[in-house]
Amino acid sequence: MLNDLRRSLLFIPGNSPSMLQNGGVFEADSVILDLEDAVAPGEKDAARFLIAHSLRTVDYGQSEKMVRINPLDTFAAADIAAIVPCAPDALLVPKVESAEDILKVVAMVEAAEQPGQKPVKLVALLETPRGIVEAYPIAKSHERVVALALGAEDYTAGLGATRTREGQEIFTARTLVINAAAAAGIQSIDTPFTDANDDEGLKADTELCRHLGFNGKLSINPRQIDVIHGVFNPSSDDVDWAEQVLQAIRQAEAEGSGVASLNGKMVDLPIVNRAKRTLELARLVGLTGRDES
Amino acid sequence: MKNAIGREIPQALAGFASVKPFAGAFATPPDMARRAPLVKTVKPQTGKLLNNLEEVFDRIEIKNGMTLSFHHHLRNGDGVVNMVLELAAKRGLKDLTVALSSIFPVHAPLIEHIKNGVVSGLDTNYMSGPVAQAVSRGLLDKPVVMRTHGGRARAIECGQMVVDVAFIAAPAADPYGNLNGAQGSAACGSMGYAFPDAQYAQNVVAVTDHLVEYPLAPISIPQTRVDYVVKVDKVGDPKGIVSGTTKITKDPVGLKIASLAAKVIEAAGLIKDGFSFQTGAGGASLATAHFVRQMMEKKSVVGSFALGGITGYMVEMLEKGLFRRLLDVQSFDLDAVRSMGENADHLEIGADFYASPFNNGCAVNQLDAVILGATEIDTAFNVNVVTGSDGVIMGGSGGHSDAAAGAKVTIIVANLLRGRLPIIVDKVLTATTPGETIDVLVTERGIAVNPQRAELKAQLLAAGLPVKDIDELKALAEKLAGAPQAIKTGEKIVAVVEYRDGTVIDVVRQVEG
Numbered sequence: 001m002l003n004d005l006r007r008s009l010l011f012i013p014g015n016s017p018s019m020l021q022n023g024g025v026f027e028a029d030s031v032i033l034d035l036e037d038a039v040a041p042g043e044k045d046a047a048r049f050l051i052a053h054s055l056r057t058v059d060y061g062q063s064e065k066m067v068r069i070n071p072l073d074t075f076a077a078a079d080i081a082a083i084v085p086c087a088p089d090a091l092l093v094p095k096v097e098s099a100e101d102i103l104k105v106v107a108m109v110e111a112a113e114q115p116g117q118k119p120v121k122l123v124a125l126l127e128t129p130r131g132i133v134e135a136y137p138i139a140k141s142h143e144r145v146v147a148l149a150l151g152a153e154d155y156t157a158g159l160g161a162t163r164t165r166e167g168q169e170i171f172t173a174r175t176l177v178i179n180a181a182a183a184a185g186i187q188s189i190d191t192p193f194t195d196a197n198d199d200e201g202l203k204a205d206t207e208l209c210r211h212l213g214f215n216g217k218l219s220i221n222p223r224q225i226d227v228i229h230g231v232f233n234p235s236s237d238d239v240d241w242a243e244q245v246l247q248a249i250r251q252a253e254a255e256g257s258g259v260a261s262l263n264g265k266m267v268d269l270p271i272v273n274r275a276k277r278t279l280e281l282a283r284l285v286g287l288t289g290r291d292e293s
Numbered sequence: 294m295k296n297a298i299g300r301e302i303p304q305a306l307a308g309f310a311s312v313k314p315f316a317g318a319f320a321t322p323p324d325m326a327r328r329a330p331l332v333k334t335v336k337p338q339t340g341k342l343l344n345n346l347e348e349v350f351d352r353i354e355i356k357n358g359m360t361l362s363f364h365h366h367l368r369n370g371d372g373v374v375n376m377v378l379e380l381a382a383k384r385g386l387k388d389l390t391v392a393l394s395s396i397f398p399v400h401a402p403l404i405e406h407i408k409n410g411v412v413s414g415l416d417t418n419y420m421s422g423p424v425a426q427a428v429s430r431g432l433l434d435k436p437v438v439m440r441t442h443g444g445r446a447r448a449i450e451c452g453q454m455v456v457d458v459a460f461i462a463a464p465a466a467d468p469y470g471n472l473n474g475a476q477g478s479a480a481c482g483s484m485g486y487a488f489p490d491a492q493y494a495q496n497v498v499a500v501t502d503h504l505v506e507y508p509l510a511p512i513s514i515p516q517t518r519v520d521y522v523v524k525v526d527k528v529g530d531p532k533g534i535v536s537g538t539t540k541i542t543k544d545p546v547g548l549k550i551a552s553l554a555a556k557v558i559e560a561a562g563l564i565k566d567g568f569s570f571q572t573g574a575g576g577a578s579l580a581t582a583h584f585v586r587q588m589m590e591k592k593s594v595v596g597s598f599a600l601g602g603i604t605g606y607m608v609e610m611l612e613k614g615l616f617r618r619l620l621d622v623q624s625f626d627l628d629a630v631r632s633m634g635e636n637a638d639h640l641e642i643g644a645d646f647y648a649s650p651f652n653n654g655c656a657v658n659q660l661d662a663v664i665l666g667a668t669e670i671d672t673a674f675n676v677n678v679v680t681g682s683d684g685v686i687m688g689g690s691g692g693h694s695d696a697a698a699g700a701k702v703t704i705i706v707a708n709l710l711r712g713r714l715p716i717i718v719d720k721v722l723t724a725t726t727p728g729e730t731i732d733v734l735v736t737e738r739g740i741a742v743n744p745q746r747a748e749l750k751a752q753l754l755a756a757g758l759p760v761k762d763i764d765e766l767k768a769l770a771e772k773l774a775g776a777p778q779a780i781k782t783g784e785k786i787v788a789v790v791e792y793r794d795g796t797v798i799d800v801v802r803q804v805e806g
Contacts, residue, residue: 020738021710021773022546025546025549025737025738026545026549221545222545222546222549223545223547223548226552261700286757
């Protein structure tokens with residue numbers, strides 16, 4: 001049911017055979033095989049070959065297979081031509097600044113897809129001030145776009161802002177991305193927490209992003225996955241609440257009432273869907289009834 | 294003949310006392326008494342301090358064919374073995390047996406001494422570096438005897454290994470033969486592996502570069518067992534003796550394995566007051582300690598003791614009240630050295646106390662959990678920690694078989710693929726630790742439980758851990774990397790691998806080429 005589970009999206013350098021081979025071991029919801037920042041210009045062709053080979057041969061288990069291509073103005077065309085026929089689940093498109101950018105990518109993807117291939121999804125990585133302003137048109141640009149992701153390092157560099165552990169400087173960008181994605185009915189993914197040695201900082205940052213409304217978080221290190229899952233997994237309170245919501249619905253149906261309420265508040269369809277999703281996630285990750293946060 | 298785990302071993306072996314086949318981890322009971330060394334007397338006003346090693350050789354009359362013992366606490370910084378053997382060579386001695394608890398790269402000069410006939414036998418618990426490589430290629434006529442740490446103590450106590458002269462590298466000593474490892478520029482912490490040598494050797498010589506006024510305090514090895522003390526300029530190179538800090542691995546795969554290993558310990562119900570634990574100094578082992586520590590802190594558990602080679606990380610756990618005692622047979626870093634000198638709850642123990650199977654109860658018997666490594670493991674859970682994938686000797690049991698036999702839960706942590714080779718094989722090249730003493734194999738791609746431990750398997754499954762059949766894990770590894778071809782070895786037996794009870798668990802054959 002939850003085939004769009006994207007609590008954690010783990011970057012794997014595309015030029016490291018051992019890491020590509022082990023990418024499925026960490027149980028991230030998505031692995032992002034990276035052709036962009038992790039790979040020097042002179043190694044792009046080798047990384048393309050390695051990733052293409054990995055997509056065909058490595059078992060990534062339950063993880064969604066995503067590939068971060070290079071920006072449109074650099075190597076995107078070559079990346080798409082090499083990678084799309086190897087059937088990744090999705091592409092992470094960096095530095096998206098407009099709906100037109102997405103449409104250009106879609107055209108290239110369609111040209112590269114093989115007959116009968118499952119359509120490749122797109123996640124738009126917004127990492128420039130203009131990209132943030134254009135978040136909603138980008139989110140609505142094409143049905144292949146399943147999520148917006150925030151890339152805060154380049155974005156704050158573009159602003160001239162200073163990155164902090166607490167992230168006040170990206171608060172606006174975060175809420176704009178979340179809002180645009182929600183308005184378009186797609187997911188929102190938060191920027192990575194870049195200090196891989198600071199588990200406490202990662203936990204606090206992930207809790208903030210979850211409370212703001214993000215559906216998941218990018219990750220630069222496998223060690224971060226457990227912490228991110230811990231935050232996004234439902235707590236026992238969440239599960240109790242969800243069970244009460246469904247109980248209220250069942251009771252209303254039994255009483256022939258069209259309107260259910262819980263603790264004096266009306267239970268409408270979005271709430272029911274959220275409750276169902278919570279219970280399904282709790283079941284899926286084996287946490288039903290347990291608080292792992 | 295075949296032993297109890299199906300290894301082909303010879304009925305008799307030139308240069309090796311008597312071959313008793315391995316019959317099972319606890320199947321061979323002791324049938325001997327402890328050996329008593331010569332009784333001596335030292336008259337009042339008689340000094341023990343000699344001017345140099347030459348004088349030691351004159352006083353003791355070290356002769357051809359003797360067994361000289363050494364311990365390895367100075368590790369790759371040791372200077373004493375080379376110093377003593379150089380003198381033996383200069384004096385034209387031949388046919389010596391060197392009983393050195395572990396052999397490191399720094400001991401490379403042994404190769405020349407073997408070629409020149411000064412040394413004709415080796416007895417050790419661990420070998421790595423040039424000597425191990427040369428032995429694997431047939432350097433020695435007689436097979437090397439490879440024991441466990443507990444087995445070496447047993448062999449000395451039972452008189453199977455009679456030491457004529459024990460040379461004890463003493464970081465600190467007084468002129469009347471009280472020794473410790475806590476002081477001096479070569480401080481190595483515990484001197485536990487030298488305890489049986491000091492207790493049972495015919496002659497005991499302390500070699501030190503840090504002589505203090507009588508009486509030294511604290512005392513690890515007492516004056517009552519030491520014949521002579523000799524001061525030299527340096528017993529070794531402190532850089533090779535201890536590392537600054539032993540660090541937790543940052544390798545994500547190693548951390549994943551460590552995290553799973555800790556979850557195995559938790560699922561087995563062991564994280565509770567009185568918990569006892571042994572882990573090595575390797576990055577992944579330390580990482581397991583880190584995850585275990587988090588579980589202990591979360592549950593406010595106070596453990597009983599941590600055992601074995603002690604690291605700064607264990608010292609920190611002691612100081613934070615997570616363990617009540619450390620039992621230290623070998624200190625791995627400077628924090629451990631400092632702690633042993635300062636903290637009354639950080640106890641120095643001998644190799645016999647640590648792990649000898651033939652006494653009234655050794656410390657490994659009290660272990661709840663131990664984390665160990667492997668170069669190979671087979672589908673019957675037999676482990677190889679002696680030879681590498683090329684058949685060359687690159688290690689040894691050390692305390693591996695001892696701790697595996699003693700602990701309630703023995704966990705092997707290993708990457709499913711080591712380089713491009715699967716860690717799981719049909720039959721290990723060299724059996725070191727028998728499968729019956731291994732409970733769980735933890736890899737990054739799943740956990741295998743010894744079929745003899747059905748209850749434990751059920752506990753791990755109930756905890757939601759990724760338990761798989763060991764054959765399934767093997768197939769997964771082979772799918773990724775292919776099945777490796779068996780190594781061809783020559784006929785000559787270059788080492789005999791003794792189990793801790795003195796039976797022969799396997800032999801190592803010469804590598805070709």
